[in-house]
Amino acid sequence: xxxxxxxxxxxxxxxxxxxxxxxxxxxxxxxxxxxxxxxxxxxxxxxxxxxxxxxxxxxxxxxxxxxxxxxxxxxxxxxxxxxxxxxxxxxxxxxxxxxxxxxxxxxxxxxxxxxxxxxxxxxxxxxxxxxxxxxxxxxxxxxxxxxxxxxxx
Numbered sequence: 001x002x003x004x005x006x007x008x009x010x011x012x013x014x015x016x017x018x019x020x021x022x023x024x025x026x027x028x029x030x031x032x033x034x035x036x037x038x039x040x041x042x043x044x045x046x047x048x049x050x051x052x053x054x055x056x057x058x059x060x061x062x063x064x065x066x067x068x069x070x071x072x073x074x075x076x077x078x079x080x081x082x083x084x085x086x087x088x089x090x091x092x093x094x095x096x097x098x099x100x101x102x103x104x105x106x107x108x109x110x111x112x113x114x115x116x117x118x119x120x121x122x123x124x125x126x127x128x129x130x131x132x133x134x135x136x137x138x139x140x141x142x143x144x145x146x147x148x149x150x151x152x153x
Contacts, residue, residue, distance in 0.1 A: 021112045028087075031109030035100030035130055038093030042105035044113055047085030053102065054089060067099035074107040074126040078117050104129060
């Protein structure tokens with residue numbers, strides 16, 4: 001009879017806990033926001049209130065007042081519109097989705113920049129991701145809910 005081989009159990013040391021989020025090498029605090037199919041990558045740092053979205057000013061990027069006010073809402077709530085420089089790269093989706101993604105990204109970056117703002121941002125609803133997405137088109141229909149025209153005769 002063959003001698004049973006001993007199996008050694010390899011124990012790995014647990015991975016170290018991730019370091020506390022702080023500024024990167026450039027002094028930026030990062031936040032990522034998503035809304036529908038839009039993704040916004042936001043960087044903030046102390047500064048004089050510059051806000052660039054895809055290397056354009058806020059008023060040149062978002063034409064709608066509703067979108068501009070949505071982007072500024074977490075900054076106004078935190079009273080930080082004149083004390084932080086914000087740089088946003090946003091792509092995908094339409095203007096409303098991009099504004100929503102930018103809002104969430106700014107709020108998340110502000111939370112990392114100053115954890116004391118977290119509760120105020122949460123109470124304002126700025127840290128909650130909107131889960132609504134476009135419903136898929138169904139087979140045998142002309143859209144998600146719309147059916148093809150029915151003819152009795």
